[in-house]
Amino acid sequence: MVSYMLRRLLQLVPVLLGMTIIVFSIIHAIPGDPAETILGEKASKESKQALRLELGLDRPAAVQYFSYLGSLLRGDLGTSIRTKEPIAKEMKPYLAATLELTFVSMLIAVLFGVNAGILSAWRQNSWFDFTSMLIALIGVSMPVFWLGLMEQWLFSLKLQWLPSIGRVDVRDPVEAVTHLYIIDAFIAGRLDQVWTVIKHLILPGIALGTIPMAIIARMTRSSMLEVLRSDFIRTARAKGVSKFFVVYKHAFKNALIPVITVIGLQIGLLLGGAVLTETIFAWPGVGRYIYEAIASRDYPVIQSGILIIAFIFVMINLFVDLLYAAIDPRISYK
Template sequence: MFRFMFRRMALMVLILFSVSFIIFSSVRMIPGDPAQLILGERATAEALSELRVKLGLDKPFLYQYGIYLKEILTEGSLGTSIVTNNPVLEEVAQKLPATMELAFTAMLIALIIGISVGILAAMYRNTWIDNLSMVGALTGVSMPIFWLGLLLMTIFAAYLGWVPLSGRLSIITDLEPVTGFYLIDSLLAGNGYAFFDALHHLILPAVTLATVPTAIIARMTRASMLEVLEQDYIKTAHAKGVAKLRVVLQHALRNAAIPITTIAGLQLGLLLSGAVLTETIFAWNGLGSYVVNAVNARDFPVVQGCVLIFAFTFILVNLLVDLSYFALDPRIRDKGM
């Protein structure tokens, strides 16, 4: 197990170095001059030249990349925002809890609904339940997130008024952020009104974001369960008179857990790094909307830092998924993977 972890950690470092080089190269291909952006269109040539020297933009590409790596490795810094002049890591730390709260809630919804629908579809294979479940899953995978978000906003927020249109809290709600997770902060403060207000604002974006992973998890659960339900030990359990629900939940689902865990981990990584559209639509003040604003403003350090954070998050989630295999399947633990 330790050899496996060492190999994965070494691979993680290699991937992060590769991602940092690719994104560092890519952002410099984007049209626009950061010095011009900071000083404005009326800046003199002397002022522009002086700022380029200060930012290191006059140096060769590899020299700039070396300085960037040095700041990351020695100072733990992702640079300074060109627009706000604040450390990127500090701003990311402020935005990340909002994205994590949204992603984890969406993942919880996806797991509960997706696994339940997948199990029902497998138990009642080739019936109307199975067909309806798979049509719903196919619809969920095919539906564009931006269109679904606007549709849900129009129906449930604009017409019915059941949920707020956007944001994380109402203007009248008073809550002092501690962790940045508003649900947790409201519980720590003992503020029940703030908790339900935050939950009220969270429902619509979380449901929108959960649509695709729910459909994918449902399809994977069905496929894995169908394969396991055909095994001899399942037939033996049925022959012994074990209740059908117990066979499915205690024996079949446990042995079908690895593929489901794998796809769930991939989806969680995508949710944490890919909630850009959902956050933009619902004015959710997280990393997704932060990156969009940085791209529009040509704020290179922010774009580089956020992509690196996304890559690290995705790799870390997949590492944790791989480690969970040792707990889910003793045969993998015995082999040492």
Template sequence: MARYVIKRILQSLLVLLGVSIVVFLIMRVFSADPAPVVLGEHATEEAIQEWREANGLNEPLINQYFSFLFGALHGDLGTSYYTHTSVTEEIMSRFPATIELAIVAIIIASVCGIKLGVTAATHRGQAADGFSMVLSLVGVSMPVFWLGILLIILFAGVLHILPSGGRCDPLLQPVGGTGFYILDTLLSGDFETLGDVLIHMILPALTLAMYSMAIITRMTRSSMLDTLNEDYVRTARAKGLPEGGKKGVIHHHALRNAMLPITTVIGLQFGSLLGGALLTETVFAWPGIGKYTVECILKSDFPVVQGVVLLIGCIFVVINLVVDIIYAYLDPRIKYSREEG
């Protein structure tokens, strides 16, 4: 097991190195010169060259990359071209909003996806199965930004029952230093603000959860169908155990053994939600790193974009590593087959 874990860690480090190279090249080689964008169209050539020199853009690319990599290893992702503050500080001030949204979204996606998948598998070929598959198809096919706009039009524009954007009412700002509004309001006992935070969370969380819910539904259905055909499930039924209930055939025997691939998908989807939050936060004016990244892309604030993409890449790789290790721990056959390969 230790050998497998070390091997996966080394592979993850190589992946992160590749991510840093790709991010750097996209920003510095395949993008337009940020100097005219930052200084404005009326900037003189002399001012542009002075700005480039001050920001290290006249250095050879290899020197720029190693400077970026060395800084990233020490937690320094550079300085924003516009605010002249640390990129790390800029990201960390907005990161709790994105993490909070992603956690709520993955909870919704997991609970609804597993429930729909189990229902579809236990009612194969029936109306419930068809409904679950159509809903998952819609979730996979519909773009996040389009779904968000439709939900805003329906619930905010037509029904007027939910807010169209923002994280909470400006007059009800939570008191606390964690940056996680739900946690801050719970710790302070401010349930009025908690209710407002949760109401603002509904539409963006549903929008972000839809794609992951569709993937989890499909995986749960497929895994459950395989498990329901196993001999131990037939034996449980032959003993007269009930189908439903916590100790029943479906949940205690079938779903419990089908959860391994489902857990893997849930872990990977959580990493994907951080990337998918970019469009969701833009549509709902959610003050997280996704919305901030879009603004910085439009302003050619390269250090911020590099930092955010590298951070999301690191999170995704770490989640993938943890899921693989858990998978190998729960099912030693996976570990042995990969070591033999």
């Protein structure tokens, strides 16, 4: 197991190196001048040239890349062109906001998706099976931005049950320690703030978790149906084991491998694909942070942001691979 982990960690090096090259090449191929974006179109040529010299944008692309790579090896993500702040410090609250939203979204997706898939397989061809799979199909097909706007219209505007934007009530801000507001509110001993943070998470969490929930439900149902037809399930039933234990203890454990794989992939996709949800709900996440950096041609922020998301994605896949052995003892790593 340890040797496998070391091999996988070493495999991260060429993956992340290739990612930096691809991102650097694509970003520098985008038309536009960062100096003009920062100073404005009416800025003089002299001031634009001075800013290019200051930022190192006058140097050849290869020199800029290796300079950036050298900074990464020293643990320095660089400095934002737009704000002049260290990227590692500036990105921390944005990344925490996205992680918090992703966790809530996946909690909703896994809780409802897995159980819907199990019950659909258990009651195959029943009204519950047809209804849940129809809802799953609608969930996969429904645009996130439309669902988010409908949630705001119904639950915020009409019913006024839940807030429509932001992470917390601006009149009572959370004292940031970890920048994960639920944890920070607990640390401060403010249970009222915990409830406020949770209310702000519900609508974007549902909007972002709808598609993963539908995918997990369909995958769980498919995997469960295959396992429920196995000989050992028929043997367990013949021994008089209750249906609940047959389904949840025996069948689900053996159907879990593909479900875990899908969950891991969906977590990675949510980390990098939450831009629409974050925009609709004014959620200050890393997706919006990178989007704003793209609009202002802030190359260091774009490169560092994408690299961090890629690193997290790969680490999630590594964790999922290690879970396989814990779930299925027949799997071993040599």
